[in-house]
Amino acid sequence: MNTVTTSAPVPTEFAAPAASVARPTGFVHDTVAVFARESRPLVRDPFSVVFSLVQPLVFLGLFGPLLIGASGGDAAGTLQWFVPGILVMVALFGTASTGANLLFEMQTGSHERTLVAPLSRAALLVGRALKDVVPLVIQGTLVVLVSVPFGFRLDVPGLAVGLLVLAVFGVGLGALSYTLALACRNRDWMFWMVHQTLLFPLMILSGMLLPLDEGPAWMQVAAAVNPLSYLVDAERVLLAGGFGDPSIVGGVIAAAITCALGLVLGVRAMRRAR
Template sequence: MSRAPRRPGPARPAPSSSLSPIPVTDPAGPRTGPRPDHTMTTTAHPAPAPTRIPRLPADTAVVFGRCLRATLRSRTNLLFGMLQPLLFLTFFGPLLTRLDLGADGSPWQTFVPGILVQLALLGGSFVGLGLIVDRNLGVVDRMRATPVAPLALLLGRTLRDVVQLVAQSVLLVLLGFAFGLRAPLPGVLAGLAFVAVLSGALAALSYGLAARLRTPPEFAAVANTGVIPLMLLSGLLLPMSLAPGWLDGLSRAVPFRYTVDAVREVFRGHYAAGTVGLGAAVTLALAALCLAAATRLFTRAGRG
């Protein structure tokens, strides 16, 4: 007996699995717009150029204070810096009291101004030796590594030297009064102003040369070669009007002669003399040239 074929019934649904995925809905709702591009794009903006506030006066004051404190701690240098002018004042000045110098006023009004200019000339011209010593010890390199302006290293040291030489000049004038000098106070102050300008000019130039030279013997050779002839031709100890004609004419090419003549005139109270105006103009022009040359030499040495 054969079975009748089974009729196909409706398909049964597949049993649901207990591990069916749970639909996750976006709480912000369905997104209807285009899908955002999550690729990060950056726009290069040029970095702003660093702006440097001019701090030259403040940096100069910092360097000046540091150098001045070091000078005050070295009392031996202060003492020996005054020794040579005092020797001239004590042992050479009295010889002039019996000489006719061919000018009105006492011989001390001729001699003391010359000693003041000599102090500025010698004291300002050899300060570069200290810079060479500091550079060999690494002090200059450490100062250049700080944010201090390079020019402040030059100006701060120069200002210290001006203050030191003016203070020594004041002491020298006071001792001159003890020996017999008679000069009006405005004339003395004007003479000290000449000393300040001249010493600052020569000190700056000395530092500029020291920045280019490597050893103290090299610097001493260059400084002595320039200073000694200039000092002899400036009429520091005796007026050049007493010299022979050829030597007097040669000395007129030396700018320090005009500074010496101007200081002697103001010590006599002759403020309106043409010699004073000429001496002031020559001294200021010399100071400008020395400062410009020193700045150029000092900054070039810093780059090299």
């Protein structure tokens, strides 16, 4: 008796030529292919990057005047303190929810078709995570440029290094978001429950919106173990052009650890995906 077997169709952008061997062609090549595929919606709809700026700009527009009033009207000094925190917020909100896209693909069957493509499983995750860096850099730059007419002093080298540190952090946080999506593939409500439970405490306990110096002792202890706190401190120093400040080292270490942890856990989860 003849047995007929079927397999899920492979996305055309990942399909291998008929004469080639169906195996990964190399991590770098596969990562570039995944990055290009994931970036196409961004190229086709660049206005989505602008629209996603609404939330950080609302915080900038509403919290900014309150902080300026509390500081006695020192607009320039307040913006130098506040804008770097908004940049970290952009990285936090922009990458922490990217796993929802993967969750949608798993629910519609698109992700399963991608898994049968001749691609490295690690590249499937790294390419996605790198794609999240593009809107992060664009949005961060726009936030700074919007703040300049209101008194923010722009240090271009500091901004470049600050965005690089945020990009490293964003890759790691995006990978962690994809890891959570893979773990919650059959329970999408759990993804959002974990997302919302962690996101706002991390944001508040980082000092990006309000200083924590006068907060209770337990809050300062929680901030000390929050990697975002070190990232916020580093961004404030970098955007002010203070490259010799030791807090930069703390921010770089926090971003590197987040990146390494996210990629290790994410690649492991992607390799176990079925």
